[in-house]
Amino acid sequence: MSDKIPYVFRQNTDFLYFSGCQEPESILVLTCKENKSSFTLFVRPKDEHSELWDGPRTSVETAAEIFGTDYALPVTKFEQFVASFIQEDKKSIIWYDYADVVQPILHKKLCQLVKLTDNQIFASPKTLFHQIRLIKSVYEIDLMRESCRIASNAIIKTIQSSKPQMSEHQLFATVDYECRMHGAEYLAYPPVVAAGKNANIIHYISNNQIIRSGDLVLMDAGCEYHGYSSDITRTWPINGKFTPEQRVLYEIVLDVQKNLIKTLKDMPSLDNVFRHMCFLLGKRLQDINLIPKNIDEEKLLTAAYTYCPHHVSHYLGMDVHDAGKISRSIRIQPGMIITIEPGIYISPKNLHAPPHFHGLGIRIEDDILVTENGSEVLTKTCPKEVAEIEALASQNQGSC
Ligand SMILES: [Mn+2]
Missing domain, CATH: 3.40.350.10 (Creatinase/prolidase N-terminal domain)
Incomplete structure (x- = not known):
């Protein structure tokens, strides 16, 4: 150092x-x-x-x-x-x-x-190595399951412990502690713990601000367990209750995410999943007037991309961005593990969005094993439904 x-x-x-x-x-x-x-x-x-x-x-x-x-x-x-x-x-x-x-x-x-x-x-030989590493063995899948289980549990504990006036740093410490206490060697990457408008910074890792009541917290964290990485994102209201605007956007991201997971049974390429995300997100953002109606499909995809400026998926395994030599244009296959992580980020500079949406940033990310008949969400124990998230986030309110 x-x-x-x-x-x-x-x-x-x-x-x-x-x-x-x-x-x-x-x-x-x-x-x-x-x-x-x-x-x-x-x-x-x-x-x-x-x-x-x-x-x-x-x-x-x-x-x-x-x-x-x-x-x-x-x-x-x-x-x-x-x-x-x-x-x-x-x-x-x-x-x-x-x-x-x-x-x-x-x-x-x-x-x-x-x-x-x-x-x-x-x-x-690097491309060959990555072709081999892309398809996980049953032993690797077991390790990935455990890595995902530990990180899911750590995020649950972190949401439960959170309340207004805590700092992002304390939530970072909590997720790190819970992962290590349950067998992970360390976190798989510097986690994003972003309160309020900080969630608009995709790689926000300063994690040093106080979280105010009314803020959403976006946490992107995962752990490394015997060399295998998990990668999860959850977003929750620090005071235990989504505002109407937060809830509208959260439900859009959640619907789109669940929808995309269902499409995996058709074995699309990750790039196609991304294109599909832009389409679904674009339609939903049109419904709430954040994207103009009556534009053609290409314009719709471009407009949606301004609200989610990152890819929706990457391969996952020993590395967080696993098998980096493998293109995202190939069809997925059983044995691959991927993330599905749509998001919506509304910049305070966005003139099209009404002010009450400004600064909101939401992402939901799960880790998914591609199987013969579709997919298995390895991070399914980490809740993401509105009611579940609110119940978890309400648990530590009122105590000092
Ligand atoms: Mn990811």
Whole structure:
């Protein structure tokens, strides 16, 4: 964080997926030659002094057995290993992510080795990795279920504890506490805890303002459980009761969200879900005169987009924005986990909207497993109906 103060290490996701190894500076090499393949894991050698400060390291002798690889070697042998391999076979392809450099020293060494011969080339395996990671195994789905359960429960607890005059920071602390107390390692990302007009800032993470009675609170938070991330958004009235304007907008977002979840059985692409959201949202905003009537469909979609300037979905898994190399234009498939997160944000500068709508920001986000016959909402234990939200948010009113 500064000078010699450490920060929490988070393993590279692709590396963790294939190795299960949480140790820094490790390298995993898969070699394939004449239909024979083997995995070699390189780990840091034991070092008494470093281990005194940073904790124990897996020994090279036990690493292969612990992580299930064919071989394990100390990282100090990495250059020699690669050199012997490429000298033997002058036409080998090195599948290595040369574009997104994770370990600068390793990158330099590899580049030097590749320069030694004429026919060596790099090809990035990242898209392949993400294609594999996109479809979750039953074991991964179990971990995602637990991650979603913990975060749902933490958000329920946070809504229950909230009341006017608390600060956004206190709600941040509550959701963080509840996630960790129930087994999550940490939050999956800096949460958004946005009161009132702060909800118009999509990535609002300052979370340092006092929440006044009459404000809505938008909380976007999730946790990481054994490497798997949840990502939930709920919006609630801090004093336990929606105003009529807040309620009108909330019900629109909720209807649109539920509607979009139903369409998942047709296996649309995420981009198509987004287009569909703009259409549904646009129609509903026309009904309440926030978008002019009698405009053509393209204009309607554009107008709706000004009220929800973010995408409605992303893939979810080990990373919050999982499998980043995979386009959102492909059809969804069973085994994928995605978010559905429509929102409405009414800028105080919006001249078309009446002043009582100004500054309102609402988003509802659930995590969804795509299945053969549609979908399963993994965050379904986190309430979102108006009556449920009001009941939860009313629980701590009146106490000081
Ligand atoms: Mn999300």
